[in-house]
Amino acid sequence: MEGTEGAANVDGDGDGGDRPWQSYHTVYTTAKAGMEGVDKEKVQRVVYEMSKGSKYFQNEERKEAFINQKIQNLRIQCAKLTQADLAHYRKVADRRIVELEASRDLSRIWLHVDMDAFYAAVETLSNPTLQGKPMAVGSMSMISTANYEARKFGVRAAMPGFIARKLCPELIFVPTDFKKYTYYSDLTRKVFRIYDPNFIAGSLDEAYLDITEVCKERNVKSEEIAQELRAGVYEETGLTCSAGVAPNRLLAKVCSDINKPNGQYVLPNDRMAVMTFVSSLPIRKIGGIGKVTEHILKGVFEINTCEQMLEKSCYLYALFSQPTAEFFCSVGLGLGQTDSPQVRFRKSISNERTFSATEDEVLLHKKLVELAEMLSADMQKEGLCGRTLTLKLKTASFEVRTRAVTLQKYISSTEDILKHAKKLLKAELPISVRLIGLRVSQFNGDKCSATPDPTQKTITNFITSGDVNRNGSSFPDVADRDFVSDAETNLSVDNQQQTSQLDWRDPFVGNYLSDGDYQSCVLQKNDGIEEVQTPSNDATSSHHSGFTEALGSTSFQGQFEGINVMNESKLLEGASLNSCCQETTMLWLNDYKCSLCGIELPPSFVEERLEHSDFHLAEKLQKEESRIHQPCVPSGSPKRYRRDAYGKEEKERVENSANVHNGDHRRLNEPNHQRAPHPTQQEKRGSIAQVGQSSGQRKAGERGWWKDTRKQFNERAETSHRREQRDDKSQAKPDDNTFQRRDDFSERKDDPLPTSRKRPAFREKRIPVESGDVNLVVGRNDRKKEERSNNPQHLGRPEKPFADDRAPNKVGGRRDGFPSRGRRYGGNDSYRGRDKFNGRQGYSLDKIQTEKWKHDLYQDVSKDPIPQNEDDKIAKLEALLAS
DNA sequence: GCACGAAGGACCC
DNA sequence: GTCCAGGGTCCTTCGACC
Numbered sequence: 019m020e021g022t023e024g025a026a027n028v029d030g031d032g033d034g035g036d037r038p039w040q041s042y043h044t045v046y047t048t049a050k051a052g053m054e055g056v057d058k059e060k061v062q063r064v065v066y067e068m069s070k071g072s073k074y075f076q077n078e079e080r081k082e083a084f085i086n087q088k089i090q091n092l093r094i095q096c097a098k099l100t101q102a103d104l105a106h107y108r109k110v111a112d113r114r115i116v117e118l119e120a121s122r123d124l125s126r127i128w129l130h131v132d133m134d135a136f137y138a139a140v141e142t143l144s145n146p147t148l149q150g151k152p153m154a155v156g157s158m159s160m161i162s163t164a165n166y167e168a169r170k171f172g173v174r175a176a177m178p179g180f181i182a183r184k185l186c187p188e189l190i191f192v193p194t195d196f197k198k199y200t201y202y203s204d205l206t207r208k209v210f211r212i213y214d215p216n217f218i219a220g221s222l223d224e225a226y227l228d229i230t231e232v233c234k235e236r237n238v239k240s241e242e243i244a245q246e247l248r249a250g251v252y253e254e255t256g257l258t259c260s261a262g263v264a265p266n267r268l269l270a271k272v273c274s275d276i277n278k279p280n281g282q283y284v285l286p287n288d289r290m291a292v293m294t295f296v297s298s299l300p301i302r303k304i305g306g307i308g309k310v311t312e313h314i315l316k317g318v319f320e321i322n323t324c325e326q327m328l329e330k331s332c333y334l335y336a337l338f339s340q341p342t343a344e345f346f347c348s349v350g351l352g353l354g355q356t357d358s359p360q361v362r363f364r365k366s367i368s369n370e371r372t373f374s375a376t377e378d379e380v381l382l383h384k385k386l387v388e389l390a391e392m393l394s395a396d397m398q399k400e401g402l403c404g405r406t407l408t409l410k411l412k413t414a415s416f417e418v419r420t421r422a423v424t425l426q427k428y429i430s431s432t433e434d435i436l437k438h439a440k441k442l443l444k445a446e447l448p449i450s451v452r453l454i455g456l457r458v459s460q461f462n463g464d465k466c467s468a469t470p471d472p473t474q475k476t477i478t479n480f481i482t483s484g485d486v487n488r489n490g491s492s493f494p495d496v497a498d499r500d501f502v503s504d505a506e507t508n509l510s511v512d513n514q515q516q517t518s519q520l521d522w523r524d525p526f527v528g529n530y531l532s533d534g535d536y537q538s539c540v541l542q543k544n545d546g547i548e549e550v551q552t553p554s555n556d557a558t559s560s561h562h563s564g565f566t567e568a569l570g571s572t573s574f575q576g577q578f579e580g581i582n583v584m585n586e587s588k589l590l591e592g593a594s595l596n597s598c599c600q601e602t603t604m605l606w607l608n609d610y611k612c613s614l615c616g617i618e619l620p621p622s623f624v625e626e627r628l629e630h631s632d633f634h635l636a637e638k639l640q641k642e643e644s645r646i647h648q649p650c651v652p653s654g655s656p657k658r659y660r661r662d663a664y665g666k667e668e669k670e671r672v673e674n675s676a677n678v679h680n681g682d683h684r685r686l687n688e689p690n691h692q693r694a695p696h697p698t699q700q701e702k703r704g705s706i707a708q709v710g711q712s713s714g715q716r717k718a719g720e721r722g723w724w725k726d727t728r729k730q731f732n733e734r735a736e737t738s739h740r741r742e743q744r745d746d747k748s749q750a751k752p753d754d755n756t757f758q759r760r761d762d763f764s765e766r767k768d769d770p771l772p773t774s775r776k777r778p779a780f781r782e783k784r785i786p787v788e789s790g791d792v793n794l795v796v797g798r799n800d801r802k803k804e805e806r807s808n809n810p811q812h813l814g815r816p817e818k819p820f821a822d823d824r825a826p827n828k829v830g831g832r833r834d835g836f837p838s839r840g841r842r843y844g845g846n847d848s849y850r851g852r853d854k855f856n857g858r859q860g861y862s863l864d865k866i867q868t869e870k871w872k873h874d875l876y877q878d879v880s881k882d883p884i885p886q887n888e889d890d891k892i893a894k895l896e897a898l899l900a901s
Numbered sequence: 902g903c904a905c906g907a908a909g910g911a912c913c914c
Numbered sequence: 915g916t917c918c919a920g921g922g923t924c925c926t927t928c929g930a931c932c
Contacts, residue, residue: 367921
C-alpha cells in the first residue's frame with residue numbers, strides 16, 4: 019500500500035532535512051482547546067530545538083524508529099495480501115460490522131462534563147492577579163495544565179516547563195495544590211449528583227452523567243440539562259466547564275471538547291447524526307487512539323477519519339487481531355459504551371520519583387526507602403495489602419524497566435516492601451537511573467486494618483469448629499486459597515488419624531532449623547532405598563531422629579542428585595498414615611532443595627527460605643488442625659521409602675485410604691504433582707525470579723486444588739461476594755454481572771455482544787501462512803523483544819486461526835470492551851492523583867480478614883517461645899489477633 | 902488451550 | 915539557569931505448566 023503524506027513525513031524527513039522538527043513527533047502536535055491559532059510549526063521547531071541531542075530526544079528517536087519499522091512491516095504485509103485474502107477479510111469485516119451495527123444502542127443520553135483548564139482556573143480563582151496572564155500549573159520540569167492565555171503560545175499540559183518558558187517567556191508557574199483541586203472538585207460533584215447520583219468521576223475535573231432519566235422525568239431536552247448543569251457548576255464554584263451530550267460516553271467525550279471553553283455540543287440520538295458526526299472526525303479525537311496508533315493508522319492505511327476505519331476494515335481485520343480491528347470498526351460506527359458502569363476495584367497503588375540520574379547505590383537505596391515508606395503509608399491509609407511488588411526504573415537514557423516479584427504473603431509494611439524492593443533493585447545494579455518507582459498490586463481484597471468481619475471465625479472456633487475440612491468449604495474466604503494446597507485438601511479427607519492437639523512441643527514445628535542444620539542432611543541411595551541421614555551428635559539429635567523419620571515419610575518429586583525421588587503424594591500419605599505426632603518437616607536438602615516441594619533456593623536466599631518455611635509451617639498447621647476432626651488411624655511410621663514413588667506398599671495404603679473416604683484421592687496418586695519449577699526457568703530468570711518461582715510453584719498446586727473443587731470454590735466466592743455487596747458502604751449499584759474471580763477481584767462477565775471493544779495494545783496481526791511468508795519481524799526498540807523477533811522460533815510460528823485469535827474469555831477479560839474505552843472515555847479509572855477511587859463506585863474492599871492470622875500469626879507464634887499446650891497456643895493466637 | 906507471572910507498551914489525565 | 919511527571923488501567927506477548 020502506498021504511503022500517506024503523514025508517512026512521507028515520517029520517513030522522508032530526517033535530521034538532515036530542511037525542517038527536521040517536522041519529523042519529531044510529540045504529543046504537543048495535537049491541538050487542544052484554546053490552541054487553534056497557535057503557530058504549530060513554531061512550536062514544533064522550538065520543541066525540537068530544545069530537545070535535540072538530549073538523552074530524552076535520543077530515546078524518542080529510538081521509539082520513533084521502532085514505530086516506523088512497524089509501519090514498514092505492516093505495509094509489506096499489506097502489499098502481500100492476495101485478492102483471496104482480501105475477499106475473505108472483507109467478508110469477515112462486513113459480517114462483524116453488521117453485528118456491531120445491530121448492537122447500537124441509542125436509548126441512553128450521556129453527558130460528559132469537563133472543567134475548563136481546571137487546575138489553572140482554580141489557581142486563578144484563589145489568586146485573581148493571575149487573571150489574563152499566561153500561567154501554567156506545574157514546574158520547570160513538567161506542566162500539569164496551562165490556562166488559555168498560555169495555550170495561545172503553544173504551552174500545554176505534559177510539556178516540560180523549560181520548553182514552555184521558551185515558548186512563552188512571561189509564563190507564570192504555579193505549583194500544584196491537589197487539596198485545592200479536590201475541594202473544588204467536590205463542589206462540582208455536588209452539582210453532578212443532582213442529575214445523576216451515580217455519575218462516573220473520570221478524574222478531578224471531568225465526569226460522565228447518564229441524564230436519560232432526568233430528561234424523561236422533567237421532560238426537557240438534553241441541551242437544557244447541559245446548560246442548567248453548567249450554570250449550576252459555575253454558581254457553585256465560580257468555574258466554567260464544557261459539556262458534550264451524545265448517545266454514548268465515547269462520543270460525549272468528543273462532543274465536550276468541541277465548544278471548549280465554557281460551551282456545549284449536543285449530538286442527537288440518531289444514527290444518521292452519529293454517522294455524519296464521525297464521518298469527518300479525526301481519529302486522534304477518539305480516546306484510546308494516541309500518538310502511536312494515529313501514526314500507524316495514517317502511515318499504513320491512510321486512515322485519518324473515523325469513517326475511513328470502515329472503508330479499510332478488511333485491511334484492519336487482515337493485519338490486526340480481532341479485538342483491535344473490532345475496536346477500530348466500532349469507532350467507525352460511532353459506537354461507545356452506554357451501559358451503567360460496574361463497581362470497580364483499584365488494581366494497584368504506586369509511588370515513583372524522578373531525580374537527577376545517578377548510579378550511586380547509597381543514594382538509590384535512600385530513594386527506595388523513601389518510596390517504600392510513602393507507598394506503605396498510602397497502602398495503610400487505604401487498608402491495602404498486595405502480594406506483587408513491581409520495581410520501576412527509568413535509566414539515564416530514559417529506558418523504562420520493570421521488575422516484579424509475586425510473594426506468598428500479602429504485604430503493606432515499609433519493611434516488607436523495602437525488603438523485596440531492595441532485592442529487585444540489587445539485581446539490576448549497577449545501573450544509572452533517573453526514576454525509581456514502586457507498585458503493589460494483586461491485592462487480597464481485604465482491608466488489613468479493618469475491623470474483622472463478624473462472619474469471620476476466631477482462631478479458637480476455627481480450630482475447633484471443624485469447618486476446615488467439611489465439604490471443601492473449609493476456608494472462611496477465598497482469599498485463603500493461598501494457604502490451601504492440594505496437599506491440605508486431600509489430607510483433610512484422607513486423614514484418618516485423630517490428632518488430639520497440635521504438637522507444639524515438636525521443635526521442628528516451633529523452631530526453624532538453620533540452613534546449617536539442613537546442610538548436614540544427606541540423601542543416600544541404598545539398593546533402591548533412599549534414606550536421609552542426619553547427624554545425631556548435636557543438641558538437636560532427638561529432633562534429628564524425628565527429623566529423619568519425618569523425612570523418611572516425606573518425599574518430593576523430581577530429580578534429586580540424579581535419583582528419582584518420590585512423589586509428593588507420598589508425603590501426604592506419610593503424613594496421614596504415620597504417627598499422629600510425627601510431623602513432616604521441611605528442610606533444605608543439600609542446602610538447596612526443599613524436601614517438601616522440591617523448590618530450589620540457594621543458601622543466600624535467606625529471606626525467601628524463611629518465607630518458604632513459613633508457608634510450609636502454615637500448611638502444616640492447617641493440616642494438623644484438620645486432623646482434629648478426623649478419625650484416628652493406626653500408624654506405622656515407616657522410616658524408609660522405596661525410591662519408586664509408587665512402591666506397592668505405599669500405593670495400597672493410599673488406595674485403602676481412598677476407599678475408606680469418599681474424597682478425591684486421585685491427586686495423591688498423580689505423579690509430578692506440585693512440581694518444582696523447571697530448572698531452565700530459574701536459570702533464565704535469575705535470582706530475583708527465583709523468589710517468584712517459589713510462589714509460582716505453589717500456585718501450581720493451588721491451581722490443581724482449585725480445579726478439583728471449583729464448584730465449591732465458586733459458591734464460596736459468590737457467597738463472599740454477596741456478603742461484600744451487602745456490607746458495601748459505597749452504595750454501588752447492584753451488579754448482577756459481577757462475579758468473584760479466584761483472585762478475589764470483582765469482575766464482570768462478558769457481555770453477550772459487546773457494542774464495542776477497548777482497543778488492545780497495538781500489535782499487528784500475523785498473516786496466515788497461506789498468504790505467503792509474511793510473518794515479518796517487527797522492529798522493536800526493546801532489547802528483549804528484538805531477541806524474540808530474531809528468534810526463528812517466533813518467526814516461524816504459524817498464525818492462529820482467526821476465530822481463535824483470542825479466546826472469548828480473554829477478550830472479555832478486558833472487562834466489558836468499551837468501558838475500557840471507559841478507561842479513556844467512559845470509565846472512572848482515568849484520574850489525576852488519588853482521586854480516582856473517590857467516586858461513587860469507588861472500589862469496595864471486602865472486609866474479611868483472614869490472611870493475617872492464617873499466615874503471619876502462625877509465623878509470629880512459631881517464632882516466639884513455643885507454647886506448652888494447645889490452650890497456650892490458642893490464647894497466644896487470640897491475643898495476637900486481638901492486637 | 903488455558904491460567905498465570907513477568908515484562909513492556911499505549912494511553913489517559 | 916532551570917532540561918521531559920506521577921498515578922493509574924489495560925493489552926499483548928512470552929514461557930512454563932497442566
